[in-house]
């Protein structure tokens with residue numbers, strides 16, 4: 001029977017308080033996060049991980065000292081393995097997790113995969129929208145580490161996958177079902193931000209976030225108005241906007257209540273459980289918001305797991321092994337800058 005390894009890519013997070021500084025160092029020394037020459041980048045990474053350690057630890061303390069991202073990703077990996085076992089006939093499918101900045105690192109998981117010796121490997125980012133800072137960074141880490149000879153196919157992005165959209169829509173519908181006055185609410189689709197420079201250089205992430213939101217709103221068919229905003233800004237560069245915190249304050253001051261949807265995070269972690277649920281909830285209270293509804297991330301929602309399974313099937317049906325360093329046709333469709341290139 002054919003053996004298929006599905007490697008789920010995610011960012012990773014500190015498992016306990018002492019991991020926070022080395023985790024941050026790993027993140028900021030990535031050339032896809034900070035595009036500076038090697039020596040300067042490592043210097044900046046040391047500096048930021050040192051200055052950010054204490055405030056970041058304080059935030060991780062709200063979640064018991066570490067990030068739940070690994071446990072959430074493990075639950076997704078188990079659900080996907082069970083789904084694939086039912087839907088992919090004539091193959092033994094095993095899921096693996098490769099984190100970019102903390103254990104289990106992509107590089108270590110690659111060794112585990114090599115030991116299992118699959119016939120095919122599917123690389124599956126837990127990022128529906130492609131960015132060089134996330135998906136490409138993980139792909140390149142895999143390519144540098146993998147020395148085997150299996151057919152390797154990478155899923156690039158799936159911002160408009162029907163099952164992913166359905167999962168989002170159903171979660172929003174459940175959260176807004178008791179709203180009697182849609183005009184008194186605004187849906188804020190909040191995605192992780194990026195430096196403006198990254199988008200200007202041709203990253204399709206923002207265009208793909210917009211594509212996801214357009215499809216969700218078309219399916220949702222709601223009278224509630226909506227806006228896309230970007231959270232988690234770090235560092236001195238100008239980031240894409242509008243910023244989620246400013247948007248919350250403006251929405252509150254305009255007299256509206258808030259439905260907050262994390263649209264680029266597929267699990268719960270520091271950016272949702274602390275930033276959205278504690279810091280931004282506080283801002284909303286201050287701005288006079290009386291109803292602040294936070295829609296959960298898709299997590300192990302069966303339709304999101306079907307979306308992942310769907311992407312695995314498409315990858316297995318691809319005749320050529322593909323681990324390109326650049327964005328796929330969907331990325332080109334979404335990003336005018338890529339089209340011109």
Ligand SMILES: C=CC1=C(C)c2cc3[nH]c(cc4nc(cc5[nH]c(cc1n2)c(C)c5CCC(=O)O)C(CCC(=O)O)=C4C)c(C)c3C=C
Pocket residue numbers: 011012013014024027033034052056067068069127131133134192193194195205234235264265269270271
């Ligand atoms: C320049 C810095 C950063 C860029 C660019 C960036 C892009 C980016 N990140 C995610 C998803 C996640 N990021 C998470 C944590 C996190 N991200 C940064 C910085 C950048 N991210 C930092 C410094 C941190 C650590 C927390 C903090 O100090 O604020 C996480 C959560 C991990 C966890 O531990 O729970 C996720 C997930 C995306 C999708 C993205 C680009 C599109």
Ligand SMILES: [Fe+2]
Pocket residue numbers: 192232
């Ligand atoms: Fe991040």
Ligand SMILES: [Fe+2]
Pocket residue numbers: 130156157327328329330331332
């Ligand atoms: Fe893509």
